[in-house]
């Protein structure tokens with residue numbers, strides 16, 4: 001074999017090898033899994049959960065405080081070329097829940113942002129939603145009762161607030177979207193920063209609710225939320241508290257931790273235990 005020929009073979013086989021490698025990477029990150037992946041991210045003082053469906057859709061429920069924490073957290077979870085977020089749900093108009101939007105805007109393409117817009121929304125949130133809208137993101141205003149059916153079979157029930165609730169509730173925490181995510185026989189609940197007076201109203205409105213598996217504890221473990229009645233109503237096996245290390249708010253509150261322990265509910269804290277990754281195929285649930 002002469003020199004040019006062997007060089008050609010070397011080049012062709014190198015290209016072939018690189019293509020194989022890229023295909024391997026691609027299928028690793030994009031293959032349809034037969035489980036739903038839920039990651040309660042560690043983004044400091046705030047809330048952010050990344051859910052990836054069996055079809056590879058990425059959904060964020062809240063996106064952390066106004067710094068780079070959300071980007072750092074997403075960088076750890078998503079491949080560098082994976083720059084598409086299908087849906088971001090913002091539970092309510094407090095910056096520890098939507099502040100990460102500014103950082104996300106620079107790096108990701110977001111198909112849709114869902115929130116329950118109050119009559120008076122902050123100018124900061126209004127302006128960032130406008131920025132997303134001008135980049136082609138669909139901005140959806142959604143109130144309870146509503147159901148979002150995803151193509152993977154996930155069913156998201158929006159239980160709170162109705163349009164009347166959001167006008168009535170002057171406390172912004174009580175304007176939080178309450179989302180029950182059902183996948184097969186497993187269910188998860190997000191409640192933003194909802195406080196006990198709103199919890200009571202919700203419980204009175206929906207008399208029969210099936211127990212849930214995982215509760216994202218409201219308001220970072222504040223004692224003003226997560227009443228014993230609320231825990232008894234939902235009967236979660238696991239409670240996740242998203243909270244910053246040494247936050248100056250004294251969260252989570254000992255009273256809340258005690259309520260959870262009394263009901264035999266396992267506790268996961270992002271400040272101590274870091275992020276939490278949960279998988280479910282709709283039948284079993286594992287970490």
Ligand SMILES: [Zn+2]
Pocket residue numbers: 046047094096097192193219220
């Ligand atoms: Zn909060």
